[in-house]
Amino acid sequence: MAPTFVFSPPDVSCQTWMPHHSPVKSFGLVAAGVSLALALAACGSPTAANGPSASPTPTPIPSHTCAPVPGITNTSIKLGLVFPQTGPAAATFANFDVAAQLRVDEINRKGGLDGRQVSLRIYDDRNDSPTQAKVAKQAVDDGVFGIIAASQQQAMYPLLNQLNVPVTGIPNLPPYATNLNVFGAYGAFSTTYASTAAAQRFFKGKARSVAIVSLKSPGALAASRGFAATLRALKMKQALPLQVVASGSAGTAAIATKIRKSKATGVNVVSLVESGVSLMKSLRQQRVSPAMVLIAGLTDPKDVTQSQGALDGVVGAPYGFIPLQVDHPEIKTYVAGMAAKEVNPYSDFAPLGYVAADLMLDGIGRTGSCPTREDFIRILRGVTDYLGAGLLPGKVSFTPGVTPDGDPQKCSWFLTVRGETMLPDTNATCGVLVKVDE
Secondary structure, three states, rough: OOOOOOOOOOOOOOOOOOOOOOOOOOOOOOOOOHHHHHHHHHHHOOOOHOOOOOOOOOOOOOOOOOEEEEEOOOOEEEEEEEEEEOOOOOOOOOOHHHHHHHHHHHHHHHHEOEEEEEEEEEEEEOOOOOHHHHHHHHHOOOOOOOOOEOOOOOHHHHHHHHOOOOOEEEEOOHHHHHOEEEOOOOOOOOOOEOOOOEEEHHHOOOEEEEEEEEEHHHHHHHHHHHHHHHHHHHEEEEEOOOEEEEOOOHHHHHHHHHHHOOOOOEEEOOHHHHHHHHHHHHHHOOOOOOOOOEEEOOOOOOOOOHOOOOOOOOOOOOOOOOOOOOHHHHHHHHHHHHOOOOOOOOOOOHHHHHHHHHHHHHHHHOOOOOOOOOHHHHHOOOOEEEEEHHHOOOOOOOOOEOOOOOOOOEEEEEEEEEEOOOEOOOOOOOOEEEOOOO
16 A cells, blocks of 8 residues: 655745755755844744734735846746646656646745745647647747746747747757756756766676667667667676667567577666566566666556566666655655645656756746846856755756756666565765767
8 A cells, every 4th residue: 555645834934935056955945044033033922022912924025126027027937837748648747747836836835936926837748749839839928937848849949949938857858958048857968978877786786798678769779879888888798789679568578588598697678667577577487587687767666566576676767866765855845745636756757847847946046036037047057066856866067068058967876676665775876977989
């Protein structure tokens, strides 16, 4: 039975939000930069000033004198979120919007951003290129300040780049490497550089000869080629040519046979979790026991339960965030918040909805009392230590690096299945970036 979480929002009646730049604590979760004396003055007993029965004085809404900016008023900030709410890819990106709204709700309960309440409007692109272009244009016409994004399409990015509209989202597309107005929730997009983190984890798991099994998709194939490059960089071996699965469990029995014959000591499954489960069942049927099997995206306990023991001993890797099994206060806050909304916090990309929203809010918070799109981009592009409300395994830099938009993620945090329990590693594994052969 899934655990029951009770989420009680903190008392924020005497807290003042101020933007800060700490990479560890998400802004808005604490009142930053307020001295003890000011706190006591603001939250002291009303008795001294007004007598025993006096009512607290309401906190005044800040009065801003700012030039007109799309999506910004004296009391509000309007944001858009573009993702496949419906259509064939809806299941892939399930609850991305719920998690983003959760982060917005948390900030609003703390008083918003400089007294402004944040609203989030959803635009469904159905993972369809023409639809995405249309809804992005609608979002611009609706006057949003910026857009939070998750999709496999990129039709909207030229328009948003032309208009200097800030975008924060999942860095799975080329604009997250080239467009200065676009910020990846866990770093930049790159097909020419890859982190050695996964290869280092295989080395730690006593696997030196690794078979790579990839989904037949551009993203998975690029990631697989990157991993192969990191194996070579660490003087490890690719056990056999890249094995490709079209979808789901098709062809995994034949791949298991090839792995057995290759005598591979490790297997990296860069595909759907379903493919990894099917491959593990085939390997067990053929009595093949590699020292380590890694399955990308394996973080949800229900996948372990439904596999009926097939995943015992397998290592999982979340898509860019810390495993939700890690005992961190920020993780508990996210999980409890999602449970209160009665949705699955373990959805593949939901935690990145929370991080992408936090990144947008963090960028606005850094601009001061009169946010502009230009200041957002300029200031956030200089940040080198972003930690995604505590959900990222390592610091992210948005300054120019191996791409104009910064570096791809260097750190991953792995977890291992033991029976029906998922045990996270003690710490993240952080690698170095290596060049991927063209």
